[in-house]
Amino acid sequence: MLAAMGAWDLRSNHNVLRNYPILGHLRYMLEFVRPELRQYFFESETSGRPFNREQRDLINARADGGSDTSPFGTRRDMEGAGFDFVQHSMAPKDVDSRHARLVIGGPQCRVPYNSSRLNISAMSFGALSGNAVAAMNKGAKLGNFAQDTGEGAISPYHREHGGDIIWEIASAYFGCRYQDGSFDPDEFKKKACAEQVKMIEIKISQGAKPGHGGLLPGSKVNQEIADTREIPVGEDCLSPASHPEFDTPIGLLQFMARLRELCGGKPVGFKLCLGHRAEFMGVCKAILETGIQPDFITVDGAEGGTGAAPAEFSDFIGTYINEALPFVHNCLVGIGKREEIVVIASGKVALGFDMAEKIALGADMCNSARAFMFSVGCIQAQRCHTNTCPTGVTTQDPARAKSLEVNVKAVRVRNFHDATVKSLLDIVGTLGLDSPDRLGPEHIFHRPEHGPARTYADIHPKVEVGDFLRDAIPEDYLQDWQQASAQYF
Ligand SMILES: Cc1cc2nc3c(=O)[nH]c(=O)nc-3n(C[C@H](O)[C@H](O)[C@H](O)COP(=O)(O)O)c2cc1C
Ligand code: SF4
Numbered sequence: 001m002l003a004a005m006g007a008w009d010l011r012s013n014h015n016v017l018r019n020y021p022i023l024g025h026l027r028y029m030l031e032f033v034r035p036e037l038r039q040y041f042f043e044s045e046t047s048g049r050p051f052n053r054e055q056r057d058l059i060n061a062r063a064d065g066g067s068d069t070s071p072f073g074t075r076r077d078m079e080g081a082g083f084d085f086v087q088h089s090m091a092p093k094d095v096d097s098r099h100a101r102l103v104i105g106g107p108q109c110r111v112p113y114n115s116s117r118l119n120i121s122a123m124s125f126g127a128l129s130g131n132a133v134a135a136m137n138k139g140a141k142l143g144n145f146a147q148d149t150g151e152g153a154i155s156p157y158h159r160e161h162g163g164d165i166i167w168e169i170a171s172a173y174f175g176c177r178y179q180d181g182s183f184d185p186d187e188f189k190k191k192a193c194a195e196q197v198k199m200i201e202i203k204i205s206q207g208a209k210p211g212h213g214g215l216l217p218g219s220k221v222n223q224e225i226a227d228t229r230e231i232p233v234g235e236d237c238l239s240p241a242s243h244p245e246f247d248t249p250i251g252l253l254q255f256m257a258r259l260r261e262l263c264g265g266k267p268v269g270f271k272l273c274l275g276h277r278a279e280f281m282g283v284c285k286a287i288l289e290t291g292i293q294p295d296f297i298t299v300d301g302a303e304g305g306t307g308a309a310p311a312e313f314s315d316f317i318g319t320y321i322n323e324a325l326p327f328v329h330n331c332l333v334g335i336g337k338r339e340e341i342v343v344i345a346s347g348k349v350a351l352g353f354d355m356a357e358k359i360a361l362g363a364d365m366c367n368s369a370r371a372f373m374f375s376v377g378c379i380q381a382q383r384c385h386t387n388t389c390p391t392g393v394t395t396q397d398p399a400r401a402k403s404l405e406v407n408v409k410a411v412r413v414r415n416f417h418d419a420t421v422k423s424l425l426d427i428v429g430t431l432g433l434d435s436p437d438r439l440g441p442e443h444i445f446h447r448p449e450h451g452p453a454r455t456y457a458d459i460h461p462k463v464e465v466g467d468f469l470r471d472a473i474p475e476d477y478l479q480d481w482q483q484a485s486a487q488y489f
Contacts, residue, residue: 055371102364113266135406136413144164146165148168168271210275210313211275274324280484303320333467355420
């Protein structure tokens with residue numbers, strides 16, 4: 001057998017096997033187990049990515065409902081460049097638990113949604129297994145928060161437990177499309193008016209693959225997914241990069257108004273990863289020109305996750321959340337609309353501090369995707385796109401998916417949510433504030449490579465309410481504002 005294998009290796013396409021027949025296989029075996037070896041034996045508490053062991057352990061401890069305290073002191077490099085922190089007050093406060101929620105819905109919304117400050121970010125049935133979707137939805141029901149469906153439509157697993165749903169509509173209009181892929185308003189209306197659907201989110205882009213349509217490998221497109229999305233079985237499922245229904249900022253707002261009308265006046269907003277700043281300002285100008293405004297804007301950081309994306313899109317495109325938020329916030333303040341539009345942040349939100357930071361930098365609340373994946377059992381093996389997820393979270397293989405026990409994981413989802421929001425309120429109180437709404441960029445310190453830490457208020461321009469209407473545009477924004485147009489992206 002060895003001789004046959006050696007002879008086979010000599011004709012292999014792999015240089016290593018041709019030079020080192022038989023022995024060369026050792027290299028490929030080690031390569032195969034490298035991620036596990038790294039994770040289990042060599043990774044430090046704070047070096048792993050996207051989420052390090054410290055974060056994963058804390059999420060798991062909170063999901064288990066156990067103690068989330070740590071002994072002996074911090075392991076973080078507090079003197080290192082990029083370290084962010086807050087300063088406490090000598091007069092800490094107890095923050096009332098009603099501040100764990102807020103109301104989403106501007107003047108054009110007829111059915112505002114009383115939302116938790118932390119919801120489950122968009123993840124489709126297809127990217128996630130049915131059991132993972134069901135566990136998250138049941139967790140959302142137990143904890144009175146919401147699950148975003150992701151672009152893959154509302155599946156039976158979203159409906160089974162009755163947890164609140166934010167229905168995401170992306171460029172392929174899954175769940176509300178004609179066969180040619182165009183938007184079907186009747187189908188949309190039928191589903192969007194369901195009591196369980198609380199808000200509608202138009203997806204323009206996501207941080208892990210901005211400017212690229214959704215991608216679900218054909219190996220994952222089984223009958224159930226095909227039925228949910230209204231697409232053929234077994235074929236790669238690609239969404240177009242842009243929406244067929246609009247191609248200008250005004251078009252986006254008109255589509256939004258149409259959806260709001262069709263769904264009976266529920267909050268409608270859009271999700272984007274910030275790209276060209278002038279384009280976002282074009283949407284701001286369109287708001288002023290048309291009088292149509294979103295009820296919320298979800299800002300996703302370039303560091304966001306995905307089920308599958310081209311590596312270059314994940315690694316090099318889009319704006320990091322901590323840079324995007326101050327810009328989006330300032331633009332909305334500048335046009336005088338910030339009070340009426342809720343800003344939702346996503347991008348590696350896993351801890352109470354992450355929530356406090358995002359809210360201070362310009363958000364009102366947060367979404368989290370991967371931290372909720374950890375709470376249903378993900379171990380960061382990063383094989384989500386292969387249909388071989390070892391924990392049943394992102395696979396459509398029924399044998400693997402059934403290892404995920406819906407009832408057990410639902411409790412973990414609820415526990416993680418509750419403990420994280422509690423941690424946010426604790427931090428806010430420690431700062432001497434009585435509500436997360438009081439957080440601002442002046443509360444978050446950032447340590448640069450050289451010199452003392454500065455607050456984000458010192459780093460980003462300050463904009464007063466209505467400044468853009470008075471042509472008082474900060475120098476840093478002026479060129480983009482002049483380029484921005486409501487008529488084109
Ligand atoms: C498995 C998976 C599937 C996702 N699917 C979608 C999707 O359908 N639509 C979307 O807008 N974002 C999708 N995202 C992005 C998340 O909603 C979120 O914006 C991003 O991961 C940042 O949050 P996180 O850092 O907490 O994971 C997905 C992310 C993951 C990990
Ligand atoms: S365990 Fe691995 S493959 Fe499964 S969801 Fe987590 S990262 Fe993806």
